[in-house]
Amino acid sequence: MxxxxxxxxxxxxxxxxxxxxxxxxxxxxxxxxxxxxxxxxxxxxxxxxxxxxxxxxxxxxxxxxxxxxxxxxxGASIPTLLSTHEQLLWRDIDGIVSSPNKEIAAQLYVPHVMSPLLGPKYVDPGRPTWRxxxxxxxxxxxxxxxxxDHSLFPHGTLKGQPCISVEIKPKCGFLPVSRFISERNATKRSITRFRMHQFLKLHQGQIPELSEYNPPDLFSKSKDRIYKAMNDLFTTPQNNFRVFLNGSLVFGQLGGIAHATNLVISEAFEDALKSVCLINSDLFRRGLQTRLNLKLLVL
Ligand SMILES: O=P(O)(O)O[C@@H]1[C@@H](OP(=O)(O)O)[C@H](OP(=O)(O)O)[C@H](O)[C@H](OP(=O)(O)O)[C@H]1OP(=O)(O)O
Ligand SMILES: Nc1ncnc2c1ncn2[C@@H]1O[C@H](COP(=O)(O)OP(=O)(O)OP(=O)(O)O)[C@@H](O)[C@H]1O
Known part of the structure; x- marks a missing residue:
């Protein structure tokens, strides 16, 4: 047996x-x-x-x-608002009170409360409960x-060297042109499925805010638009963008929806990259270096 x-x-x-x-x-x-x-x-x-x-x-x-x-x-979580006492308790913590449901509030508690208190390397984001x-x-x-494991270099390659991997879920990058799209659904020809789905997800409380990312930018072959797409993914990563350092998540949310990037999240990411990249801390403070690094990483 x-x-x-x-x-x-x-x-x-x-x-x-x-x-x-x-x-x-x-x-x-x-x-x-x-x-x-x-x-x-x-x-x-x-x-x-x-x-x-x-x-x-x-x-x-x-x-x-x-x-x-x-x-x-x-994935369709039932929106449950915070109680009056919970709202009072968390009113000073960025985004928690305005979260559409408790699940998202609980996710924010990790990067906004525990991670700054203990340091990101001591905080395990865990498995999202809605999953x-x-x-x-x-x-x-x-x-x-x-x-x-695609977040690491294959066995033996670049032994001892840091490995940064980027995961992108790009979603559908074009607008449909089919003649079978009825006039009633004409919006489909001008607004991407991703964008429409974002509004639905927001309405259903599955995401805390609309993504700034627009999939066709990433597939545009225009350097500026691809760079914009990367910037937007960085700003609102949701479940579309993650970065791993030596196989550990340093940006985004494991298995779930990441909240929009604020200064704390951005700084934690920059700190993680600082350990392996040469960086200019003045630029970092102005939030530019992360974007620069992303550009170097992905383009
Ligand atoms: O339909 P979508 O655009 O919501 O995509 C689903 C994804 O949702 P998303 O909007 O990216 O959060 C969904 O992603 P999550 O599990 O929500 O991260 C799955 O990728 C799903 O694929 P499958 O049904 O498991 O083969 C995806 O379904 P398929 O489109 O592949 O059927
Ligand atoms: N080979 C791999 N190496 C490293 N990480 C991986 C690998 N396969 C999956 N993952 C990680 O696990 C996550 C979930 O895996 P995966 O996307 O295959 O699940 P799924 O249920 O099939 O996805 P979905 O149904 O959402 O399309 C990925 O987003 C990625 O972060």
Missing amino acids: CPRFDLLGASSGQCLLLFGKSFRIEVVLAQKDSADWAYRGEGAVNLVLAYTGSSPSFVGKVLRIHKAPRNGSP ADAGKVDTHQDSVLLLT
Whole structure:
């Protein structure tokens, strides 16, 4: 019988077989192994764990695990406003009182309260609760995907050198021109799906503010517009933009929606980059260097 695998709450008797690209790995994970796997992120369908241990078979790998969606639309959080007392308590903390629901308020508590108090490297942003509510890991599956961790340089490359990786979810970058779009829906020809979806998400309390990002900018082939897109992603990253340093998130939100970038978030990011980039601190203070670094990183 396979040993019990408890990393994600699998019931007794279940085992986890790992599949590489085209071969089956004869390794079974047990409860004791769970300490070596850290939450890396998730989407609507999969949850991803990164390996933090020292076994050569897993260094530089992530596990991508299928989720079983619960009934109802995934991610549609029910807007619940803060109580009067909570509003009084948090009134001086940027954005918390104006959050459309408690979930977003709770997310803001991490970067706005705990991170400045303890220092960002001591604060784990954790798994967004609305993700946990929207879908549990499918524990009936007996296998998961073992993939290369793309936030790190491949095994052995540039050993000892810092690795900065940028994740962009660009979304659909063009306007449809189909003749099948009725006059009633003519807006679709001039306003991107992303933009329309932003208004819907704001209305449903899924995002704290509209994104400034406009997908066609990123695909425009114009350097200025691409730079604008990067700037906008930096300003309102939501779930479209993340930066990792040596596999750890230094900007954006793991598995969820990041709030608009304020001075505290921007400075924490700059501090993280400062440890690996030569920077001019005067420029940093004026908030220019981050944008410059992004330009260097991405273009
Ligand atoms: O339809 P959209 O534009 O909301 O995109 C969904 C994404 O939402 P977003 O608006 O980017 O937050 C959604 O992203 P999140 O899980 O919300 O981060 C998924 O990527 C979803 O793909 P799938 O259904 O899991 O294959 C995406 O669905 P598909 O468009 O791929 O069906
Ligand atoms: N191979 C990988 N290396 C490093 N990080 C990864 C890898 N695969 C996924 N991730 C991280 O995990 C997150 C969630 O993974 P992924 O997008 O595959 O989930 P999903 O449920 O299929 O997405 P969605 O349904 O939202 O399209 C990603 O946003 C990324 O940050």
